[in-house]
Amino acid sequence: MSAYRTxxxxxxxxxxxxxxxxxxxxxxxxxxxxxxxxxxxxxxxxAVPPQLVFEPTLENFTExxxxxxxxxxxxxxxxxxxxxxxxxxxxxxPAAYSMAFFRTRRTRDLLMWMLxxxxxxxxxxLVPIYVLAQTAGLLDTLSGLTIVFTLSNLPLLVxxxxxxxxxxxPDILEAARMDGATLWREFRHxxxxxxxxxxxxxxxxxxxxxxxxxxxxxxxxxAQAGTLATLIAxxxxxxxxxxxxxxxxxxxAIAPIVVFGWFSQKQLVQGLTFGxxx
Amino acid sequence: MIVPLAMTLYxxxxxxxxxxxxxxxxxxxxxxxxxxxxxxxxxxxxxxxLLLGSxxxxxxxxxxGLALLVHEPFPGRGIVRVLLISPFFxxxxxxxxxxxxxxxxxxxxxxxxxxxFFGATPxxxxxxxxxxxxxxxxxxxxxxxxxLIFITSLQxxxREQLEAARMDGANALQRCxxxxxxxxxxxxxxxxxIEMIFLMSVFAEIYTTTGGGPGHASTNVAFLIYTQxxxxxxxxxASAGALFAVLLANVAAVFLIRLIGKNLDR
Numbered sequence: 001m002s003a004y005r006t007x008x009x010x011x012x013x014x015x016x017x018x019x020x021x022x023x024x025x026x027x028x029x030x031x032x033x034x035x036x037x038x039x040x041x042x043x044x045x046x047a048v049p050p051q052l053v054f055e056p057t058l059e060n061f062t063e064x065x066x067x068x069x070x071x072x073x074x075x076x077x078x079x080x081x082x083x084x085x086x087x088x089x090x091x092x093x094p095a096a097y098s099m100a101f102f103r104t105r106r107t108r109d110l111l112m113w114m115l116x117x118x119x120x121x122x123x124x125x126l127v128p129i130y131v132l133a134q135t136a137g138l139l140d141t142l143s144g145l146t147i148v149f150t151l152s153n154l155p156l157l158v159x160x161x162x163x164x165x166x167x168x169x170p171d172i173l174e175a176a177r178m179d180g181a182t183l184w185r186e187f188r189h190x191x192x193x194x195x196x197x198x199x200x201x202x203x204x205x206x207x208x209x210x211x212x213x214x215x216x217x218x219x220x221x222x223a224q225a226g227t228l229a230t231l232i233a234x235x236x237x238x239x240x241x242x243x244x245x246x247x248x249x250x251x252x253a254i255a256p257i258v259v260f261g262w263f264s265q266k267q268l269v270q271g272l273t274f275g276x277x278x
Numbered sequence: 279m280i281v282p283l284a285m286t287l288y289x290x291x292x293x294x295x296x297x298x299x300x301x302x303x304x305x306x307x308x309x310x311x312x313x314x315x316x317x318x319x320x321x322x323x324x325x326x327x328l329l330l331g332s333x334x335x336x337x338x339x340x341x342x343g344l345a346l347l348v349h350e351p352f353p354g355r356g357i358v359r360v361l362l363i364s365p366f367f368x369x370x371x372x373x374x375x376x377x378x379x380x381x382x383x384x385x386x387x388x389x390x391x392x393x394x395f396f397g398a399t400p401x402x403x404x405x406x407x408x409x410x411x412x413x414x415x416x417x418x419x420x421x422x423x424x425x426l427i428f429i430t431s432l433q434x435x436x437r438e439q440l441e442a443a444r445m446d447g448a449n450a451l452q453r454c455x456x457x458x459x460x461x462x463x464x465x466x467x468x469x470x471x472i473e474m475i476f477l478m479s480v481f482a483e484i485y486t487t488t489g490g491g492p493g494h495a496s497t498n499v500a501f502l503i504y505t506q507x508x509x510x511x512x513x514x515x516a517s518a519g520a521l522f523a524v525l526l527a528n529v530a531a532v533f534l535i536r537l538i539g540k541n542l543d544r
Binding site: 017023027033117232246265 | 369386486499
């Protein structure tokens with residue numbers, strides 16, 4: 001049976017299959033290793049040569065929860081990333097809408113400028129934002145973090161929604177206006193359905209970015225509003241470094257978003273390309 | 279956006295050190311002078327550009343290669359895709375810790391063990407090649423992104439055109455060079471732009487692995503500003519540095535518009 005099958009498979013396909021699988025495994029290997037280490041005991045984790053066959057243990061996971069309340073950090077991560085994404089979409093949509101449908105000559109420059117602020121290192125704005133947050137009493141609060149996440153993702157969101165609105169033929173809007181649609185009705189019944197895909201993918205990307213955000217969470221939050229990024233950072237100190245526990249914590253921190261990413265990859269691709277790649 | 283920028287502008291022109299409260303004398307451009315003459319300044323700018331360039335080059339080249347590899351159907355293609363894109367979703371801090379401890383540790387790390395298996399001396403990556411290590415980590419994270427975009431773009435490639443070229447006697451290499459690569463020009467522009475936006479301000483990876491060292495070997499502009507602001511408590515100089523970074527970003531943006539702006543505009 002197998003001899004028959006290999007005869008039928010063209011050599012090019014065999015080569016392609018082997019090559020692709022090899023490449024995928026190399027790329028994925030660090031994550032696989034992280035996953036394996038999370039289920040080892042500390043001794044097994046640093047064994048030389050590395051152990052591939054071992055009896056999996058769950059003790060690291062219970063330890064992580066006991067040491068720093070994983071669930072609370074995960075909850076903070078979920079709340080800040082979901083709320084900041086929704087808030088961002090709500091602010092970016094009108095902005096992108098007016099830019100896409102009431103263009104002026106400056107629109108492009110404005111978009112480019114907004115995007116360039118994204119290139120500025122976040123540290124550059126750290127001190128002012130820290131002072132603002134302190135004055136407003138928003139340090140180490142979920143709402144403070146959420147606001148910062150929203151603002152930092154906003155340029156990207158506006159840009160993505162803009163390029164997706166631009167794909168809507170203006171004639172359709174014209175027709176709706178002729179029929180006497182108000183601005184809100186026009187948005188709700190014409191623009192929104194036509195750009196649902198764009199909304200979804202922009203939202204997904206924001207969610208991923210906010211979930212993985214480390215800089216602001218590290219600097220603006222600690223015990224109360226700490227996200228998973230802060231939890232992981234607490235494992236990075238050289239003293240008390242335990243690989244298995246670090247792996248377990250890391251795995252717990254990335255698993256939700258990675259699995260989420262697997263399921264949403266198709267949507268994500270469309271949005272990531274800013275509609276520039278068809 | 280404007281408020282922090284304005285405050286940064288103000289801070290950059292006064293002497294503002296958190297260790298000496300109450301003293302906010304106007305000093306003009308002195309902070310800029312401090313920042314630019316800092317011994318870390320030259321290396322930091324060079325490192326930022328080097329990091330930007332090498333990560334973009336690596337992800338574009340490898341990304342195109344991988345995309346061509348998984349473009350045509352083969353058994354298990356769906357799983358391969360999922361495995362390939364996974365690193366993109368990994369938190370930068372986790373990425374850094376994962377490479378620092380489990381991959382690049384000179385004694386227990388997987389790479390060290392691999393080296394030993396082949397009879398070579400394990401390399402202490404983070405102290406001997408700090409910038410290179412950071413580049414590897416970041417390339418690993420961004421490769422899936424480039425790959426994903428190239429795969430999407432390849433799917434819209436005109437198959438009839440390829441077939442016609444084959445009929446006319448073009449070999450695989452010629453087809454790739456004259457049809458596939460030109461088709462990818464636009465996605466390459468998109469990848470370069472987006473990566474540039476995110477890579478200008480790489481921070482978490484450096485913070486958690488090398489701490490910018492040894493010396494200034496892996497300090498980039500973002501990290502240099504961080505050390506000014508939080509380790510020397512000098513808000514004035516840090517703000518000047520931040521404004522310098524904004525300037526750098528805008529130069530890059532203008533450069534980008536020239537280079538690929540046309541490519542993005544339909």
